[in-house]
Amino acid sequence: MDSNVTSSTFGDSTQGPGADHSPLAAGQVIDGFRLEEKLHIGGMAALWRVTEVAHEGQPRLPLIMKVPRIKGGEDPATIVGFEVEQMIMPMLGGPHVPKFIAKGDFTRQPYIVMERVPGVSLKPRLDAAPLPIDEVIEIGSRVAVALHDLHRQHVVHLDIKPSNILFREDGTAVLCDFGLSRHEHLPDLLDEEFTLPMGTGPYMSPEQVQYVRNDPRSDLFALGVMLYHFTTGERPFGAPDNVRGLRRRLWVEPVPPRTLRKECPPWLQEVILKCLEVKPERRYPSAAQLALDLQDPMQITLTARAERLQKSGTLRTFKRWFFSLGAEPVREAATMAEQLERSPIVMAAVDVENASSELLERLRETVQRIVQSEPGARLACLSVMRTARIGMDELVDRDGRSKHVKQLVGLKHWARPIRKALKLDEGRLTFHVIEAPDAAAAIVDFAQRNQVDQVVMGARGTSGLRRYLGSVSSQVVAEAGCTVTVVRVGRAAGGEEAASS
Amino acid sequence: MRTALITDLHANREAVEAVLAHAGGQRIDAWVLLGDFVGYGADPAWVVDIVIDLVRQGAVAVQGNHDAAVVRGAAPGMRPDARYVIEWTRSRLSAEQIAFLDSLPLSVTDGDRLYVHANAWHPPGWEYVAGRSDAMRSMMATDCRYTFLGHMHDPRLYNLSSTGKIGDFVPTAGVAIPVPPHRQWLVVPGSAGQPRDGNPAACYAVFDDAAGTLTYHRVPYDHDATGAKILAANLPQRLASRLEDGQ
Numbered sequence: 001m002d003s004n005v006t007s008s009t010f011g012d013s014t015q016g017p018g019a020d021h022s023p024l025a026a027g028q029v030i031d032g033f034r035l036e037e038k039l040h041i042g043g044m045a046a047l048w049r050v051t052e053v054a055h056e057g058q059p060r061l062p063l064i065m066k067v068p069r070i071k072g073g074e075d076p077a078t079i080v081g082f083e084v085e086q087m088i089m090p091m092l093g094g095p096h097v098p099k100f101i102a103k104g105d106f107t108r109q110p111y112i113v114m115e116r117v118p119g120v121s122l123k124p125r126l127d128a129a130p131l132p133i134d135e136v137i138e139i140g141s142r143v144a145v146a147l148h149d150l151h152r153q154h155v156v157h158l159d160i161k162p163s164n165i166l167f168r169e170d171g172t173a174v175l176c177d178f179g180l181s182r183h184e185h186l187p188d189l190l191d192e193e194f195t196l197p198m199g200t201g202p203y204m205s206p207e208q209v210q211y212v213r214n215d216p217r218s219d220l221f222a223l224g225v226m227l228y229h230f231t232t233g234e235r236p237f238g239a240p241d242n243v244r245g246l247r248r249r250l251w252v253e254p255v256p257p258r259t260l261r262k263e264c265p266p267w268l269q270e271v272i273l274k275c276l277e278v279k280p281e282r283r284y285p286s287a288a289q290l291a292l293d294l295q296d297p298m299q300i301t302l303t304a305r306a307e308r309l310q311k312s313g314t315l316r317t318f319k320r321w322f323f324s325l326g327a328e329p330v331r332e333a334a335t336m337a338e339q340l341e342r343s344p345i346v347m348a349a350v351d352v353e354n355a356s357s358e359l360l361e362r363l364r365e366t367v368q369r370i371v372q373s374e375p376g377a378r379l380a381c382l383s384v385m386r387t388a389r390i391g392m393d394e395l396v397d398r399d400g401r402s403k404h405v406k407q408l409v410g411l412k413h414w415a416r417p418i419r420k421a422l423k424l425d426e427g428r429l430t431f432h433v434i435e436a437p438d439a440a441a442a443i444v445d446f447a448q449r450n451q452v453d454q455v456v457m458g459a460r461g462t463s464g465l466r467r468y469l470g471s472v473s474s475q476v477v478a479e480a481g482c483t484v485t486v487v488r489v490g491r492a493a494g495g496e497e498a499a500s501s
Numbered sequence: 502m503r504t505a506l507i508t509d510l511h512a513n514r515e516a517v518e519a520v521l522a523h524a525g526g527q528r529i530d531a532w533v534l535l536g537d538f539v540g541y542g543a544d545p546a547w548v549v550d551i552v553i554d555l556v557r558q559g560a561v562a563v564q565g566n567h568d569a570a571v572v573r574g575a576a577p578g579m580r581p582d583a584r585y586v587i588e589w590t591r592s593r594l595s596a597e598q599i600a601f602l603d604s605l606p607l608s609v610t611d612g613d614r615l616y617v618h619a620n621a622w623h624p625p626g627w628e629y630v631a632g633r634s635d636a637m638r639s640m641m642a643t644d645c646r647y648t649f650l651g652h653m654h655d656p657r658l659y660n661l662s663s664t665g666k667i668g669d670f671v672p673t674a675g676v677a678i679p680v681p682p683h684r685q686w687l688v689v690p691g692s693a694g695q696p697r698d699g700n701p702a703a704c705y706a707v708f709d710d711a712a713g714t715l716t717y718h719r720v721p722y723d724h725d726a727t728g729a730k731i732l733a734a735n736l737p738q739r740l741a742s743r744l745e746d747g748q
Binding site: 076079080083086087090105106107184185186187188189191192193 | 658660662663664666667668669670672673676678679681682683713
């Protein structure tokens with residue numbers, strides 16, 4: 001069934017057998033870019049390797065030019081999809097998208113010149129599915145990180161599938177093809193143009209089937225479909241080619257992955273089925289929260305999803321079908337930015353060993369207040385176990401292990417009142433004890449890797465340690481890419497003094 | 502070339518000052534004023550003088566319904582508070598200022614751009630472009646790729662594809678929106694002097710034809726001062742309070 005991968009794109013209503021009318025030929029120069037070699041012809045566009053004619057010295061990047069295929073007369077699907085990509089790509093940045101270089105408009109020769117990301121897409125890996133579990137997790141984690149970066153730039157991809165995912169040499173996932181995407185701050189040309197759901201059949205989220213085009217969690221559904229496929233070798237919802245077939249996913253549950261593959265751990269089934277929830281609010285609230293779970297699977301809270309070994313019975317499926325009738329989602333319920341803002345990852349860096357009990361309490365109060373104000377927030381509690389720069393091996397001995405456990409126990413104990421007060425459930429609270437010689441660097445690194453939105457930590461105050469080692473918090477404030485709140489125990493007045501940067 | 506588009510100033514000196522100061526930092530090459538310089542606010546003479554000055558320096562200005570009403574006297578269908586303000590405004594303007602408003606064209610075509618206060622299909626009728634179907638009607642009535650309208654106080658962006666599909670969009674301030682010329686675009690910058698979308702900050706827009714982008718801006722100003730002047734001038738109280746709420 002994997003030969004079926006290039007499933008049709010809905011909304012491409014006029015796709016026909018028309019020829020490629022583009023008269024482009026190798027050697028031709030368009031706006032300073034010389035066409036060197038045609039790399040690929042897809043249904044919607046041709047890709048050319050190009051070089052910059054006037055660029056002096058070393059070429060800055062390997063480049064490709066994407067040229068839409070105009071299939072005779074008006075072809076709204078190709079043209080509008082390409083227009084959308086031309087609008088969105090120049091607004092994107094960062095390592096998880098191809099770098100945009102130039103574009104040409106439809107009054108002359110439409111094209112987009114962008115960085116050529118080396119390497120192949122994930123598509124060939126579908127043929128190898130089921131993949132080793134470790135690879136599935138690796139893919140899921142890298143793609144989730146890339147998705148969160150895209151969502152933070154106000155874009156929902158809406159066509160996440162293996163052929164649109166590439167990896168840089170260092171393993172960074174790169175998302176491409178924004179022809180069906182939606183930018184929150186730009187007119188949605190596709191919504192205006194078409195009356196069919198848009199996306200790729202196997203990967204389309206239920207809300208996309210119902211014409212919702214602004215929910216970042218739609219991309220998490222598509223990622224869930226990919227992870228399901230890579231884990232089991234099968235598609236969770238087949239490859240329907242009509243709207244009726246697409247709508248079935250509103251009420252028919254996928255076969256639980258563990259039924260198809262025994263080695264699938266319960267926590268991975270939990271993650272996949274959570275991504276595949278029909279209602280977006282039952283999925284992960286953000287891609288970063290999914291990535292965080294995949295980093296540390298042992299901490300995933302297992303629910304009934306993890307244990308499910310068969311699809312729901314006929315009666316329950318009938319109920320789901322019945323309630324799906326007429327249950328069209330409310331559009332524009334929240335903006336993309338609001339969805340992400342409501343689901344921040346807050347990290348509490350707690351020095352359980354050395355901090356005073358007063359500071360620990362102040363820290364707890366502050367963290368509780370922050371997490372309380374955002375019902376979608378997720379709290380990661382981190383404690384750094386300082387290791388000597390030399391003699392690392394002593395940590396693996398029994399003494400090291402027991403230190404690790406002791407610190408974890410201390411951390412959990414610290415967070416207990418927060419857990420109780422806020423009823424943090426379903427994996428909204430996780431604990432991480434990491435071993436590193438430099439606490440500040442470890443905190444900054446953890447925050448960056450896990451796309452943490454806010455770090456809350458205590459200041460060492462006037463302790464002797466600070467004089468010795470310098471201030472950890474000031475280093476974190478200086479180096480972290482996110483908001484850092486430093487909690488202090490007030491001096492004479494005993495009041496709290498919290499500084500944010 | 503970067504063109505600033507400012508409309509529905511409505512005798513609001515503080516808003517106009519704030520918009521001009523903001524636009525001063527936007528490397529503006531050309532100015533277009535889309536009408537309704539007077540009405541509602543307490544500083545008609547100051548605002549008209551600014552418009553006269555900008556036009557002398559090469560700005561384009563078109564006439565709005567409030568400007569026409571001040572020239573000719575209130576129209577029968579006008580709301581009572583609007584009618585009262587029109588008469589008050591007439592009393593505050595000099596003969597030269599009224600003559601200037603009288604001299605303004607209803608629309609100006611500049612290459613592929615149309616500047617008009619209310620709509621393209623019948624400018625002197627002052628009918629509103631209140632939604633997609635009106636926007637479609639207006640775009641069908643002109644060959645210009647870009648129409649810039651005032652009259653509607655909420656910022657909007659409409660586009661018409663070559664297949665006849667129309668879209669509308671509520672812009673986010675400060676984002677450069679690509680507006681390629683193979684589509685037809687209808688741009689409503691939103692009111693500088695009396696915003697009504699719940700945000701009291703003054704509206705205007707910048708069109709950059711070289712980059713092919715349009716950027717809507719929102720500029721906060723001292724609406725309390727404006728409201729106090731409206732009250733001091735004995736104009737309807739509602740005209741002051743609505744500035745604070747942006748209603």
